[in-house]
Amino acid sequence: MCIGFPGKIISIDKDNFAVIDISGTRREVCLDLVDEEVTIGDYVISHAGYAIHRIDEELAEEKLDLLREILAHEIY
């Protein structure tokens, strides 16, 4: 039930609701619970009609590269 989806912010209205794009599906989510400043183009994880987390794109990329490297170079 704690299912959450990553989506890209398309627009933000005056009531702090955003339209996000989740792989072509658009959903309206409330931004009241996000603890960081978000702008159009940011990715957020949304759950039950609310965005709950802003994804740090750089960090996510780095982490994935590191995993690929670990697997490719037989580290461990």
Place this chain on the structure above:
Amino acid sequence: MKYIDEYRDPALAKGLLDKIVKLSEQIKETVIIMEVCGSHTNAIGRFGFRGMMPENIRLISGPGCPVCVTSIHDVDVALHLASQKNVIFATFGDMLRVPGSQGKSLQKTRAAGADVRVVASAIDCVSLAQTHTDKEIIFMGIGFETTSPTIASTILTCKKRGIFNFSVFSVHKVIPPALQALIDDPALNINGFLCPGHVSTIIGTSAYELITEAGRAAVVTGFEPVDILEGIFMILNQIVEDRKTVAIQYSRGVKPEGNPRAREIMMSVFYPGDSEWRGLGSIPRSGLVIKEPYAAFDALKKFEVPEIHSVEMKGCCCGDILRGIKAPNECPLFKRVCTPLNPGGPCMVSSEGTCAAYYAYHQD
């Protein structure tokens, strides 16, 4: 889809699986890993990980599905509230078919004439309340720390906008006290926990120190195949190196400090109270009760609830299954009397329930 497809890369999954096999060869004993998130339960079943694990790695499911751990008494209270005159009873879809006493459910209550509606978010109740000013909207607030801030925020919105024909029946639960109960259970010996990704988005990592302090591994894990395999791999690593620390696999979704803003909103509306878990019994401070300043939004204060004597279905093993003591195929009702179309217990209802996942994905 960005942030999903990369984590379903077969090459990465295969690489991780090889590492898991190699690491498992360094461990003599059987390693028991429990996931405590329904989305993990579903994903592990769907991707077939249980069958792929080396012989000495056992994956078991814990109390991670909110509708499954809701006590039968709370289900009966929901059925009572939904049957009141002039009420629209709203909740998440998972709750609709959960059986209460005598096999009654919200779905059957609706068929008998009650106005029961499925919503995707608590915030949908705001427009319901504004459209139906002559009705009382009761929302059954269910879920763990991921979900309860969204309900708290909706209550704050209603208070701000002066919407008072809305109330919440709060059966929210919090995860850490349940983990403590599982660790303290002498019938269980769990070596590592796959900690729930989106609960951790809110609560962060410090709450899981109770796991590592008890000498067990803890890895906050995401929901895609690569995430889950990496989470298992990280747990095995902690065991091999005998170095138990709360680690984050799901770093794109979780910060060590969690989401303080969401927590603040959650705890401005709720306070921790004792709560009854199916399978685990009553756990102190494991539920969320609506605070006095928001009593106008508390369905239990707004509506009278008579004393209800709830009765579990005879033979149902959901309690033991939620504690990881029994597997679904060890329940006498599984696949015989209890099926997704005719569920006997809650674990067969939700797609996140252990029995439903076994029914859909396991051959045995």
